[in-house]
Amino acid sequence: MKLTPLFYFYIIVMGIPCYAATQNTTSNMPIVCIEGILPDGESNIGMGFMVAPGIVATVQHQIKDAKKIKVHLGNSNENAEIIRQEDGLALLRIAVQSTPELALDNILPRKGTKVFTYHCQPDKNHIPTPVKSEIGTITDPQRRGDNANSFIEAELAIQKGNSGAPLLGEDHHVVGVINGYDGLKNNLSVSVPATVLIQLMAKEKTIQFKELLLVQGEKYYKQKDFYHAQKRFELAIALQADYYDAYTYLANTFFALGNYAAARDTLHQAIAIDIQNPNAYSFLAAVSNKLSDAVSERNALQRYLELENDPTTVQNAQKMLQTIENNLSQKNRATTVLP
Structure with a gap:
């Protein structure tokens, strides 16, 4: 009897941490005009774009020598403050938190793109x-x-x-x-x-960029755009190698893609970060089931039962574990060579 991973799926895939998505209430345009007002009253008009809630990216020379900076969001004008600038770029903060942001590519484009x-x-x-x-x-x-x-x-x-x-x-x-x-x-x-x-952005601690990447990745995941979801989660991991949530999100993405070996390897990395989290073992059991690895499935379930306290899920897991052990026992008897 082949077990369905539905039980594990509901614990992990449907129960992954969910960061609130940004609501678009002020402007649906993540690309903005920026006005740098100089001491003599003249203005430099240029561009910027939203990269996080309330955060606008632009180039340094656009705001150079400006005594005041305004960001034009549709019909509203928002005063902006510089929070960080280096390498020819600048990050500005505005009061509006509800404007959508653009996603950043972490690889260079190819010639001809x-x-x-x-x-x-x-x-x-x-x-x-x-x-x-x-x-x-x-x-x-x-x-x-x-x-x-x-x-x-x-x-x-x-x-x-x-x-x-x-x-x-x-x-x-x-x-x-x-x-x-x-x-x-x-x-x-x-x-x-x-x-x-x-x-x-990664240097600016007030932005919570890694968490934003999970929000973006989850959005792509729900849209079944698993390629871009994978890229968001991998970037979050590149910025913080021990980011447990990013590994579990990435494992979910590999699972959805049917790349169960990659999901298994990613879960092992998550478990190395937090060996006491029962959900990772539950998900690992589901992945092992997909890989037809009953021994690993049994071991993961056993570890899950050592850590999980919820009576209902424990009872379900115990039933599944018993079925797996019965199947393994029958398989062992069937392959035993009698003298």
Whole structure:
């Protein structure tokens, strides 16, 4: 008799920690116009985009020397404060927490990748508004700059008001941040890689970036976009190697993909971090069942029963364990060679 993993599935897959998703109540546009007001009253108009609740990313030169910074969210203007700036990028904080954010790619785009961006221009009411650009192409994903940094070069005509805008792939993920254009070729843009922005966000402890990655990954998981869910969870682990929740989320993703061996290996990593969590053993039993590894399934269930206190789930697990042991006993008798 082959056991169904439904019991384990409900404990783990349906019971994974769930971070509250952001509600879009103020603006559905994660791309914003930024106005840096200079001491002489003049303004620099550029772009930025939401990367976390209340957090806007842009380029440093967009806000250089500004005595006041405003972020235009639809019809509202939000005052912004600088919370961190380095490597040509800046992070700003605004009071609004309910605007959706863009997901960042943690790998460089390939040459030939199609990309697009936005620029800022006044609408009919003279309100700075993001406007989508034409589609361009990555020409050099690692163009060397004047210093040790490298930029993403794209054949993408930009104009005044583009600085700080996201460079977006066809999946609408951020691959870079528009920094400017080639001084000799106006149709070539240069962008700071999104990987640099990821490291900057990871340094800023007030953002809770790793938790945000789980929120994004869970959203993709529910949409059955397991590829991007996997990337979010793997990035969270790359930022914190002992992030237990990220490992269990990743194991769930591998399980959904049918990659049970990867799910098993990921769960072993989670268990190494927290050997006292019964849920990991319950899930490991389910994975072992899918791998037709009855011995590992039995061992995982036994460990689960040592740690779990809930009477109902313990009773169900005991029944399953008894069935597994009976099956193993019958198999052993069937394979015994009599003299």
